[in-house]
Amino acid sequence: MYYSKPIKVQPVKTQPFTDQKPGTSGLRKTVNHFKQSDYLQNFVQSIFNCLKPQLLGSTLVLGGDGRYYNRESIQVILRMASANGVAKVILGQGGILSTPAASHLIRKNQALGGIILSASHNPGGMNGDFGIKYNISNGGPAPEDFTDAVFEESKNISEYHIASIKGIPLDILGEYTLDKMKIEIIDAVDDYAELMISLFDFPKIRELINHHSFSLCFDAMYAVTGPYAKKILEQMLGAEEGSVIRGENLPNFGGFHPDPNLVHAKQLVEKMYDSEETGSAPNFGAASDGDGDRNMIMGDYFFVTPSDSLAIIAANAHLIPAYKKGLKGIGRSMPTSQAADRVAKKLGIPSYETPTGWKFFGNLLDDNRITLCGEESFGTGSDHVREKDGLWAVLCWLNILAERGQSVEDIVRQHWAEYGRNYYSRHDYENIPSKSANDLFTVLQRNLSTLKGRMFNNRTITTADNFSYTDPVDQSVSHNQGVRILFDDGARIIFRLSGTGTEGATLRLYFERYIRNVEQHDLETQEALYDLIETAELLANVIGYTGMHEPTVIT
Ligand code: VG1
């Protein structure tokens, strides 16, 4: 169907912004910030300028997590894509695509790349956050050299190109033509569901789910995974209707914070800890975030830490059809616990430690060095796409549960018994003044060289440094990726500043301690880590710099 006649495009003059530097995962700002005149346009044009000359005649994938300002932004980007010579845009219906689904579509259609509109786990709504990121042709987040180039471009931009047409339809499936550009509106879920069928043993999972004694609950947090989970878990795998809770994709995520952790996925957590005496909690619980790339896994009355989840999926991957031939290697971000390394060691495969952010796994996956990867921040994924993938992780667990016929808790406890337990926790101090955060790091950094060999609570520091990473594939180097304090017994304290927040600074402290002895696998996590938490305070004076006696979020 022809949507419009040829359109005359006049370049629009603009002034650069100085703050369009992408963070850990794209450019994230408040909605109000994005609504400034030309703010979105400048950033999109900066991306397009960095893609020339391949952009001309290319195919792009476009979609977002449905948060407030998604639809308006999609309209702008379509008009700009047309004016910049893009040949075709593959668009999720209604402008919706989960991040892993977008990654898959880029790969499947051999697109030049994709634009994903999301601030992920950040709150949505009129007064919430918005975000935009570019993914390259492998389906993964653009690497740093590209995002650095976009930032440079954004500081010098003087004009952008946009077709002068309004109100492109986004909701009806089919092919449209906007000037010379094709827009293909596709079902947001179909291709992704098909990919999942190709990876997992759906009949076996269906059998588990249909078993009268098994029940599950998936909390979509009013974000993008609602339609995906309803289709895959309820319609395709036969979970009872209502197993997916908060399954509508609302622009403000129902006013909640779509971050799947014990604090924000409260509805799910309440169900999973419901009346322990009667045992009425579902056997399996999970949640995903705003854009569908994160996952939280729970059993009845039991929480699985993301670091353990990665290790357990790795140790049991041979039970899943897609991975039955074995894994090539495992990647984890530096602050993620070392539990997965132990599995890699036992399997005789390499493990890689990367900086925080999925973009660092791309080269390792493309170069066939790793099959699985994960982050402590509720992200797990594999070589099936180039993003972390929330529902994929859920299906991994369901496939493993179906094969092993045990409860989530039993599987985790057996894993600890075999490998030992890595007690792990992250403490976040959110929205602190940037100056306080920078001062804390300046002093900590200055003291690093004096720390080696010093003893705290019977542990000796063996390494105190600021993590630098050299990509083994392209040799690119990323500095300043977090302060690491490593102890002689394998314990670690990591200090990092968040790169996804939109207000002030967020300080993250990560604690890890390994205990082999199975008799000590029942300690309360914060108690098990207490002496490390105390040491961190001595090393960095967190209370002094933040003025806060408690973290805002503990995961
Ligand atoms: C956080 C997490 C990081 C994750 C990133 C994007 O980054 O710590 O592991 O990759 O969010 O996830 P930071 O810089 O705030 O610590 V998502 O689901 O928000 O795209």
Ligand code: CO
């Ligand atoms: Co996310």
